[in-house]
Amino acid sequence: MSEKRVGALPGGIALYTDAEAWGGAEVYMTQVALGLKGAGFDLRLLVADRRDVDEWVEHLRERGLHVERFRPGKEFNPRVFFDGLKLFRGSEIVHFNKTHPRNCLPAVWAARFAGASVVIATEHLTLLPDSLVPFGRRIITTLIKLTNRLMDMTIAVSESSREMLIRNYGIPGEKIVSIRNGVDLSQFDTAFDTNAMRVDLGLRASDPVAVFVGRMADRKGHISALKAVAEIRKRIPGYRLVFVGEGEIEKELRAEAMALGLTTEVIWAGFRRDVPAILASVDLLILPSEDESLPFVILEAMGSRLPVVATDVGGISEQIEDGVTGRLIRPRDVAGLAKAVIDVLDRPDRGKSLGEAGRRKLEAEFSIEASVGRVSEIYRDIYMRQGHRR
16 A cells, blocks of 8 residues: 555545444444544444443444544434534545445435535345335335445445445445454453353353354344254254353244253353353354354354354355354255264364364455455545645
8 A cells, every 4th residue: 555545534534324232233332433443543433322232332432533423313314414424524434334235225315415525334134125105125226226226336245245235225336335244363362261151150160051042033044053953962962052042032932942941951041242252152143043144153153263153144144154154054954964963073173173174264255354354445545536735
């Protein structure tokens, strides 16, 4: 990178998210913000004032980041546009961190009307919108496509996501780039007290344990994980499943566990801020989702040298090479999930080999420095292309 490009630092960057929880998309935003701050960018984080993200906001502030809260609103609420006009005033770059393509639409228009020089979005999902209204999906998809025309660049977090966003929302190929997530490896190299963590979770030292980290939502596949437990225990006595996370279907999941007679086999750990310590203390990560882009939790498991069983959806195959760094299964395949978990847990040496291979792949392909560096390079390139010089 030339000296001239390095010196072209735009001021007044706003990172905006209408977050409803603290999950992978929020981990992404945290890491990008910390990287940009370390690179000398002047930035503000704009986060919806929702109770469920209060702990995340506290975490951001603990890391020395400047956070402002705004009133959340419905996706098509005109008030979001007028609030955005005030929020984005003075921002040369506005970067939207979107948990669904239909999120933040009025705010994107506000960024343009407020005079932002560069408008960028990171898309974490590629799903077509749901709607209960006749022709609702078509109308919402059209609105998303119109709003996407305001973007100088869209960042997809995997190659698979990039292809799906082009196909579903007609984003021109030259205005969408794949920048895969990265993680800070240092957080996984601590000597965690794994015995104490198992006691904290209600586990015995000898229990074979799988962990499922993720928001409790329909698309995540928690029901498949529960249904697989009985089959797994036939081959792996003492098998325990730890759910880490909260969400809208938690009551439904607890009822399903009771109906299946899983009174002691499932641990409900709730929301946790110590996921690296949990990953270091169990034997396997499972993620039987029906839709993903490039899940952070799989990268975290790879950093912890933990074998992974996950569905072959979205960009997961860019993380997990079946039989080399983990096991891939089909969505909603309960029997396939059980078989893959048994295959890993029944041969501890095999599980260790998968985990070590995952760590090597993470180190080679998912650098946080490279990920954040590409984002900052896009900022500079677009900013300079529009005639700004410093």
